[in-house]
Amino acid sequence: MSAPGDLLDEQQELVSPATGRPLTKRGEATRRRLLEAAEAVFAEQGYHEASIVKITERAGIGLGTFYLYFDSKQTIFEALVIDLNRRVRHSMSEAMEGASSRLEAERAGFAGFFRFTAEHPALYRVVREAEFVSPETLRLHYTRIVEGYEAGLRAAQRAGDVDPQLDPAVAAWALMGMGELIGMRFLLWERDAEGRPPAEIDPVVFDAMARFIDNALAPRRGQDGDAK
Amino acid sequence: MSAPGDLLDEQQELVSPATGRPLTKRGEATRRRLLEAAEAVFAEQGYHEASIVKITERAGIGLGTFYLYFDSKQTIFEALVIDLNRRVRHSMSEAMEGASSRLEAERAGFAGFFRFTAEHPALYRVVREAEFVSPETLRLHYTRIVEGYEAGLRAAQRAGDVDPQLDPAVAAWALMGMGELIGMRFLLWERDAEGRPPAEIDPVVFDAMARFIDNALAPRRGQDGDAK
Amino acid sequence: MSAPGDLLDEQQELVSPATGRPLTKRGEATRRRLLEAAEAVFAEQGYHEASIVKITERAGIGLGTFYLYFDSKQTIFEALVIDLNRRVRHSMSEAMEGASSRLEAERAGFAGFFRFTAEHPALYRVVREAEFVSPETLRLHYTRIVEGYEAGLRAAQRAGDVDPQLDPAVAAWALMGMGELIGMRFLLWERDAEGRPPAEIDPVVFDAMARFIDNALAPRRGQDGDAK
Amino acid sequence: MSAPGDLLDEQQELVSPATGRPLTKRGEATRRRLLEAAEAVFAEQGYHEASIVKITERAGIGLGTFYLYFDSKQTIFEALVIDLNRRVRHSMSEAMEGASSRLEAERAGFAGFFRFTAEHPALYRVVREAEFVSPETLRLHYTRIVEGYEAGLRAAQRAGDVDPQLDPAVAAWALMGMGELIGMRFLLWERDAEGRPPAEIDPVVFDAMARFIDNALAPRRGQDGDAK
DNA sequence: AATGAATGAGAATTCATTCAT
DNA sequence: GATGAATGAATTCTCATTCAT
Known part of the structure; x- marks a missing residue:
């Protein structure tokens, strides 16, 4: 892996x-x-x-x-994707460092992702266009990020912080897809009068997304170790 | 809207x-x-x-x-995207027809989407590529689908089937992002020895995704009508 | 052949x-x-x-x-060589038509070749450069012309007009080489004060060459059918 | 000169x-x-x-x-052609050294030329390509070789070994053209199964060419000293 | 003497679009 | 309505030559 x-x-x-x-x-x-x-x-x-x-x-x-x-x-396009991948993952793990709970870590990770996206609109566009330019490189990019999510989810499951019945791989891809489309819709599509994108995602949207994720991941009451 | x-x-x-x-x-x-x-x-x-x-x-x-x-x-590319949008929405609503519960409807909607994707794997490509050919058209495409989700979520909230504290718009975009990336990873990237994609998404993956969604949307215990 | x-x-x-x-x-x-x-x-x-x-x-x-x-x-270069080949062969056989003796035919053939060369400096340059551009095409070109020479020599040998001990193929290539270099030296390299090549080869040179050829081809006295 | x-x-x-x-x-x-x-x-x-x-x-x-x-x-290309010219002339005059008759000298000269060609098949290419890279250098190359032929022919004419009515300059160019094309056709174009050129020209071809030359140059009977 | 990073003029080739038939 | 020959702007890529080190 x-x-x-x-x-x-x-x-x-x-x-x-x-x-x-x-x-x-x-x-x-x-x-x-x-x-x-x-x-x-x-x-x-x-x-x-x-x-x-x-x-x-x-x-x-x-x-x-x-x-x-x-x-x-x-x-050069492929080299750029690889470069951006390294940087976005760095940005995310940096943001998650020192988080004291799963919830905090989640929020921090997504916040890191959105911050990087806002600062480097290239990430978003280049990566998505890679699907049509160099599919193999895109797979590497996605896979590498998902692996990080997945490892985090497994650890959180072991700690009892995440619904043990979730499949961590599927959940990881789901989270990534969520992040991508929410970033696109509420960050890149939002422009001010001069057509410039905002410096960061609307906190209200961010909180709404956080609740969605929280619902999805949280262990359901009374289920802790008893799964299926 | x-x-x-x-x-x-x-x-x-x-x-x-x-x-x-x-x-x-x-x-x-x-x-x-x-x-x-x-x-x-x-x-x-x-x-x-x-x-x-x-x-x-x-x-x-x-x-x-x-x-x-x-x-x-x-x-002609734009005309084609519009045509496809009509067809995929038709495929989804057809699948959801007659569902007797929120859960059933959700699953049916995603199943319809994946079925359409599996049957027209290449058409999926056209839509995603629209982002780089005619962004405006892609917005229309996404927006139109999301509107459907959103309306469904609102109705389900009113019926007490969905966590009333979720923001239906954000949740709708999140669901769409999920569907896209799960479809890409577990449907389009899966190929048999001859390089052909499978006829449908792996049911295990589908169920795993369904649980994720279910967690995300379900009202949390003891909160039913008291939120907001 | x-x-x-x-x-x-x-x-x-x-x-x-x-x-x-x-x-x-x-x-x-x-x-x-x-x-x-x-x-x-x-x-x-x-x-x-x-x-x-x-x-x-x-x-x-x-x-x-x-x-x-x-x-x-x-x-297009190859097409041009093929085209020129057709035309120079036509020019030569036209010139030889009606010649009443081997000697006359020889002179007429070479005269046709030189006339074509003087009128179409392209022939010379293009054909020789073909050696470095499309060797296969050059072989076709040379071979086709040589075949004509060779057939003529065989016929003349049967008629007793040409030394029966000559190998017609070797002689044909020898004649072609001669024509090429004499044309280069005494036609294309000769320029007037304005740098223009003459309209035809110097008759003195032509006669000198004709004597050379005549010597080479003529049956030697007393040898007619008695070869080797 | x-x-x-x-x-x-x-x-x-x-x-x-x-x-x-x-x-x-x-x-x-x-x-x-x-x-x-x-x-x-x-x-x-x-x-x-x-x-x-x-x-x-x-x-x-x-x-x-x-x-x-x-x-x-x-x-550097021109310097190389000049270098090769020196070497091929050296190879030819070395071969002709000690020949005791015109006929022997002729054969030896051509043999030397073909030997050089066979040993340096690719160098032959350099010289011929010079026509299109540096025509002036090629003229020098050709001229220098032809001068040697011509001087030899004049001497042989004085000795009564060569038809006194031949123009030595024209004959020299004719001989050179012959040698070039025969070398190309019967040496460079001949390849074994592995595509390698033979080590030397086929002796049968060589003899056929020698006869052609001999015919061309030999004084015709009964004309010895009476010409011009 | 030796080096190699940088340069840009120039070449081949593609394809969306036009328009005369 | 339908056609397809003609167009040229635009793009990628090469390589002889220069020059600062």
Whole structure:
């Protein structure tokens, strides 16, 4: 269960696809600038509207230089998904650190996710578009996050904090789907008069969602260890 | 709240975008053949890989003829999404008809959704891709479905079948997100040795999801009418 | 022995590589304009300096139109070699028609070749460059011409006009090599003050070459049927 | 008549095109490694497929270093042709050394040429491709070889071994054209099952060619000294 | 002397859309 | 109504050459 995820995590030595040689300091900096530009361009224009030229211009880098670091538009897109995955998971686990109860942890995790989404609209758009650009990469992304949810749910079940009859895998995917669509509807679709998305999700909505989750997960009274 | 949905439903009189005149019998048939061909081509190849030539060839129609019926590639795509939206909602409400309890209705609704997805795995792709082709159309699609959920939840709350403290709108989006990701993970990603998706979702998964939903929606003991 | 040559001759029905459909009258005219432009551009600039844009501009045709008639630069190049081959062979056999002796026929054949070369510098350059662009096509071209020489030599041997001990195939390739290099040196490399090649080969050179050939082919005295 | 050839022969002092200064010992070694790598790469891949990176990698030298020794890709190609010209002429004159008659010398010369071709089949390609890369260099190459033929023919004419009415220049070009095409057809096009060219030209073909040449050059009976 | 990261002009190719027939 | 030849803007990718280190 950890194998596919590793692909996303291990920090392989980066090499130039053009020369096959490992990257120098300068090279790593250039690669990072390209990734940052790609994040912005893909987020704003989407995969198909984006072009290598737009990315390199945004990065302030020559067109040909792109191909010293990435094989193609698809390659940088995939690298970006992997990068975002690492960051969103980091953002979530950071937010959950120090939570003293399941409920607190849940809220903190979702809050971390929404915060990251608000700050990086790229995450949302890029990840969902990955379904049509590189399905395999999308699977890795989703799977990796779900694994974290699932492990948390299992632990909470052992602690008696979560309905023991829930299937943790199914519940994890359900939670992820919830988060995605609520984020889309109440964060990304909400715009002010100038068309800018809000800095964070409406607390009322957040609380409503929290209640939904709480209902779903909480052990039902009088059922503690007696399941099925 | 009903205005946008109407756009999806009302059967406007069809006119040729080229001449502005209403379609003849023969014209309507040609238009339908184009839509059917587009459904197949978009489903198999995705929006960007699809081309007008492929669609017209599949429809057995001259290339130029396409523009007598649709303004652009995007236009026919949008028409197709609207068509699919009508069909999936029909499939769901048909499934829910005659359910005698909230629980039964829930399960029937999701079952209808999954059945439609299993029967038209590729059509699912068209809808999700709409997010990147015509976001406005996708909003209509989602909104229209969510409205149905929401109305159902409100009614069930009034009947005391659903936790009165839940926000029906948020809960409806949560349910939709759940359905999407569970359908993707446990239906579309599951393939047999020949790479074909299963005819229906695994009943065990379905039951696990049902329990999750049931937990989320059920009124908590001792709270029945006293909330809000 | 006739199989490969046929490839050069048979007038296949022309189809568009884009649509797979046979060409209309208009289509055939466009294709011909492209071939003529390609002849000029390849001759002047060579294969690698030539570009599709240059060819279509010369033909007075839109860039995209090119791809309705040819798959690639290489494809039109090959079509051009085949076309030139047909024409130079026609030019040679026309020139040889009505020659009343071997000697006369030889001279007429080479004269036809040089005349065609002077009028179509493309022949020379395109054909020789084919060695590096499409070796297979070059083989067809050379083989087809050599077959004609060879058949002529055999007939002349039977008539007692040519040294019966000569191997007609080897002699045919020798004659072709001669013609090529003499044409290069004394026709294409000769330029007037303005850098233009002469309209025909210097008659003195032509006569010198004719003597060389005559020596090579003529039956040696007293050897007629008595070979080796 | 000797001026252009000198360009091929004189061993100019080598200077760096970058600094204009004469090469050091180490520099000369680097230059030689580049030339050897270029020979292999141009031979295997042709001029346009070859790239500076491929050459420097093969030479085990940094990319930028290339430009300390050669101005451009074309420059190193020309240097290579000149090098090969020297070697093929050396191979031919070595073969002709000690021949005791015109006939023997002729055969030896062609044998030397074919041997060189068989041993360096790919180098042959470099020379022929020069026609399209650097026509001027090819002229030098051809001219230099033809001059040797021509001088030999003149001497043989004086000795009464060659038809005095032949024009030695035209005959020399004719012989060279013959050799080229016969070498191409009967040496380079002949491949065994594994696609490798034979080690030498078929002796039967060689003899057939020799007879053709012999016919062409031999003084005709009864004409010995009376011509012109 | 040597290096290799950076550059950008230039090439091939695609395809939504137009319009004359 | 129907057709399909024609179009050209836009995109991806290559590679000879430069130059700061």
